[in-house]
Amino acid sequence: MTISQLPIWQQLQSQAEAMKGRSLRDLFTGDPGRAAHFSLELPEFLLDFSKNLLDRDVFVNLLRLAEDGELPRWRDDFFAGQPINATEGRPVLHPALRGALPRDVEFNDQSVMAAVECELGRLKKLVVLLHNGDLTGYSGKRITDVVNLGVGGSHLGPQMAIEALRAHRKGDVAVHFVSNVDGAQLTDVLVGLDAESTLFIVSSKTFTTSETMTNARSALRWLEQASGLEAAELLKQQFVAVTASPERAQAFGVAPERVFRFWDWVGGRFSLWSAIGLPIAIACGFENFRALLDGAASMDRHFREAELERNAPVIMALLSTWYCTFMGYPAQAILPYEQALHMLPAYLQQADMESNGKSTTRAGAEVDYATGPLIWGQTGINGQHAFYQYLHQSPEIVPADFIGSVAPGHDLQGHHEILLANMLAQSQALMNGVSAEEVGRELAAKGLGEAEIKRLTPFKVHRGGKPSNTILLKELSPRSLGALVALYEHKIFVQGVILQIFSFDQWGVELGKGLAAGLEPKLVQGDLAAEDASTAQLIEYYRRVTAGAATPAEMPEAMTADAAQAM
Numbered sequence: 169m170t171i172s173q174l175p176i177w178q179q180l181q182s183q184a185e186a187m188k189g190r191s192l193r194d195l196f197t198g199d200p201g202r203a204a205h206f207s208l209e210l211p212e213f214l215l216d217f218s219k220n221l222l223d224r225d226v227f228v229n230l231l232r233l234a235e236d237g238e239l240p241r242w243r244d245d246f247f248a249g250q251p252i253n254a255t256e257g258r259p260v261l262h263p264a265l266r267g268a269l270p271r272d273v274e275f276n277d278q279s280v281m282a283a284v285e286c287e288l289g290r291l292k293k294l295v296v297l298l299h300n301g302d303l304t305g306y307s308g309k310r311i312t313d314v315v316n317l318g319v320g321g322s323h324l325g326p327q328m329a330i331e332a333l334r335a336h337r338k339g340d341v342a343v344h345f346v347s348n349v350d351g352a353q354l355t356d357v358l359v360g361l362d363a364e365s366t367l368f369i370v371s372s373k374t375f376t377t378s379e380t381m382t383n384a385r386s387a388l389r390w391l392e393q394a395s396g397l398e399a400a401e402l403l404k405q406q407f408v409a410v411t412a413s414p415e416r417a418q419a420f421g422v423a424p425e426r427v428f429r430f431w432d433w434v435g436g437r438f439s440l441w442s443a444i445g446l447p448i449a450i451a452c453g454f455e456n457f458r459a460l461l462d463g464a465a466s467m468d469r470h471f472r473e474a475e476l477e478r479n480a481p482v483i484m485a486l487l488s489t490w491y492c493t494f495m496g497y498p499a500q501a502i503l504p505y506e507q508a509l510h511m512l513p514a515y516l517q518q519a520d521m522e523s524n525g526k527s528t529t530r531a532g533a534e535v536d537y538a539t540g541p542l543i544w545g546q547t548g549i550n551g552q553h554a555f556y557q558y559l560h561q562s563p564e565i566v567p568a569d570f571i572g573s574v575a576p577g578h579d580l581q582g583h584h585e586i587l588l589a590n591m592l593a594q595s596q597a598l599m600n601g602v603s604a605e606e607v608g609r610e611l612a613a614k615g616l617g618e619a620e621i622k623r624l625t626p627f628k629v630h631r632g633g634k635p636s637n638t639i640l641l642k643e644l645s646p647r648s649l650g651a652l653v654a655l656y657e658h659k660i661f662v663q664g665v666i667l668q669i670f671s672f673d674q675w676g677v678e679l680g681k682g683l684a685a686g687l688e689p690k691l692v693q694g695d696l697a698a699e700d701a702s703t704a705q706l707i708e709y710y711r712r713v714t715a716g717a718a719t720p721a722e723m724p725e726a727m728t729a730d731a732a733q734a735m
């Protein structure tokens with residue numbers, strides 16, 4: 169039976185309609201124990217979810233939805249290494265990367281735990297070599313800079329974590345990232361680097377991603393030009409690969425001992441805990457990388473063991489489902505009040521949207537309900553001066569996650585209190601709003617006349633009732649970051665289970681990749697008759713401009729649309 173046919177689904181639908189007429193202020197007034205009831209303290213943080221549009225009855229029914237959707241069984245299957253990524257026929261075992269499986273699992277006759285530990289040991293050796301200055305480039309100079317070439321899951325996690333752990337850097341090797349095939353990014357990074365002391369990490373699960381491989385080939389050419397040496401030699405000395413396809417990395421020319429592997433059972437967007445996290449270990453030290461894994465493992469244990477009503481990822485997933493699927497609020501804002509977490513929204517955007525942006529149920533049918541959220545956001549303070557106007561006064565409701573930490577990540581006096589006060593004020597303002605009466609009183613107190621008050625009041629009213637979670641970390645450390653990221657990972661999994669979709673494949677990104685490969689040669693030449701008129705026109709414009717012709721009349725015959733049609 170599909171989840172939307174269950175009686176609990178209908179009940180939640182009715183409750184959602186009723187909830188739209190209720191105010192968050194009244195929910196607090198009517199339930200004095202609400203803040204304590206709807207919050208959860210874990211070793212690393214306090215999760216306050218009391219500023220959400222739900223009451224205890226809704227919460228109970230959401231928990232029943234999770235039970236009726238067989239969440240406990242799916243969770244057991246996940247940790248037992250069952251092939252829950254059914255469309256790709258494999259298990260999903262990123263918790264194994266942080267040593268958090270209740271029991272070892274075999275994959276292709278190999279112990280998963282043993283494979284993970286072996287690879288971590290190899291990573292550690294490389295990091296120690298780099299930090300000790302024992303890794304050298306072609307001229308014998310020590311490696312001082314590392315450039316990670318990778319995109320999506322092979323980029324966002326490592327860079328997000330390094331930014332987040334800025335207060336925990338170790339060693340003096342600088343780490344840079346190039347993800348875009350737009351050569352401007354690689355050019356900008358290489359400008360500041362010395363070819364003799366730069367190491368490239370080609371990070372790609374498949375080792376076929378065209379953007380990454382193009383950047384890798386350009387980086388190699390840069391080394392060849394600077395050194396005058398053969399590509400084969402440079403690849404062996406100044407390239408490292410991180411991949412689930414070691415054969416392809418070796419065929420590319422990377423030395424076998426410099427190929428670090430992860431496995432098919434790690435999804436790209438869940439791979440920062442694997443060798444993909446090598447840049448994190450280089451920038452922050454291997455011990456901090458371990459602490460990151462340990463923090464995530466503590467969240468794995470919590471997710472596995474805590475009862476559903478005290479289970480942070482389950483609660484976050486139920487709230488997200490409540491808003492997206494039942495209340496009709498499709499977007500969710502991630503608002504870190506911590507500069508170091510400035511890449512978290514982008515990271516979670518991939519993790520959540522690539523996982524739950526789906527419309528086919530596990531049974532292969534079209535869903536008849538809304539699925540996962542549109543994730544967006546940026547650091548809170550900058551957002552306040554940009555898009556918070558929309559959050560406060562547009563007719564749309566965008567549930568938000570506020571994330572801050574008690575301890576500042578710097579020594580400057582007076583900053584952190586302002587930052588946290590702003591975070592608290594924003595969630596309060598979104599919740600309470602300002603009524604017409606309150607606006608009237610405020611304007612009267614300022615001495616405005618009745619007519620002016622009447623004229624201005626509608627513009628100053630904030631309807632309020634805008635829900636949010638607040639995650640208040642004790643401090644932003646490798647451990648708490650690990651727990652925070654794993655919290656969201658499991659939230660995504662739980663939401664997918666409830667929505668009866670497969671969260672661990674990403675067929676939706678394949679279509680565009682294939683089309684791009686077909687269109688690339690057509691930018692130069694070829695028949696455009698099979699293309700839609702818009703795409704053909706854009707390509708023709710591109711050809712015309714690159715040929716130096718200003719107008720269609722100046723175009724060579726072979727390049728006009730008519731000529732193309734005639735071919």
Ligand code: F6P
Pocket residue numbers: 319320321322371372373374375376377380436437522674677
């Ligand atoms: O964007 C699609 C995707 O397949 C992501 O899932 C993945 O993280 C990214 O491309 C990079 O893939 P790879 O690591 O194989 O280069």
